[in-house]
Amino acid sequence: MKNKILIAIAIAALFILLRPFAQDYLDLIKYNREIENLQIGNPEIAAIQDGEYEGEHRVYSIEARVLVHVQSGEISRIDLEHEHERGYNAEEITGRVINAQSLEVDMVSGATHSSKVILKAIEKALTEN
Numbered sequence: 001m002k003n004k005i006l007i008a009i010a011i012a013a014l015f016i017l018l019r020p021f022a023q024d025y026l027d028l029i030k031y032n033r034e035i036e037n038l039q040i041g042n043p044e045i046a047a048i049q050d051g052e053y054e055g056e057h058r059v060y061s062i063e064a065r066v067l068v069h070v071q072s073g074e075i076s077r078i079d080l081e082h083e084h085e086r087g088y089n090a091e092e093i094t095g096r097v098i099n100a101q102s103l104e105v106d107m108v109s110g111a112t113h114s115s116k117v118i119l120k121a122i123e124k125a126l127t128e129n
Contacts, residue, residue, distance in 0.1 A: 031060045035112075040119045042103045043126045046073040055125025057117050061085055064114075064121035066094075074101055082118060090114030097122060 038059070048070050056065040067079040078094040090111035097105055103123055107115040 027060070034059050035116060038116050038120060040103055040116065041123050041127065043123065045070070045075055045101050045126065048073070048126055053125040053129045055121045055123070055128065057120040057124060059113070059117055062114050062117045064118040066118070066121045066125050068122055068125045070126075078122065080118065082114065084111075084114045086111070088114075090118055093118050094122075 050071050051069075053068045053070065054066070055068065056063065058064075061083065062085065063081075063083040065081040068075055069077040069079075075098050078098065080091060080094055082088075082091055084090065088111070090108045091114075093105065093108050093115045097103060097119070103119050105119075
């Protein structure tokens with residue numbers, strides 16, 4: 001009887017100790033799945049009226065807030081606030097979007113997750129306003 005109680009206490013203690021790690025692992029799986037499944041549309045920029053359009057998107061600790069300036073049917077400037085982990089290089093994706101006048105651009109190497117979040121924020125700015 002004494003052994004069963006000790007085993008039960010050990011299992012309970014192990015569960016309590018490992019629970020935070022298990023939650024972190026589950027959060028990481030959910031985060032990766034959300035990034036992997038993130039679809040970026042490509043709005044027709046030439047059809048968008050002149051103006052400034054705000055958009056934002058967040059996936060866990062990566063967040064992008066943009067102000068997209070459209071003039072004469074083209075994106076003239078993108079102001080970006082970007083919270084990230086290691087994806088600071090992703091901020092150059094705004095220049096790629098402006099040069100291509102399209103959201104169908106290559107992701108920034110080493111910053112794919114942040115690149116996708118920034119592109120989604122730009123898409124939202126251009127389609128939800």
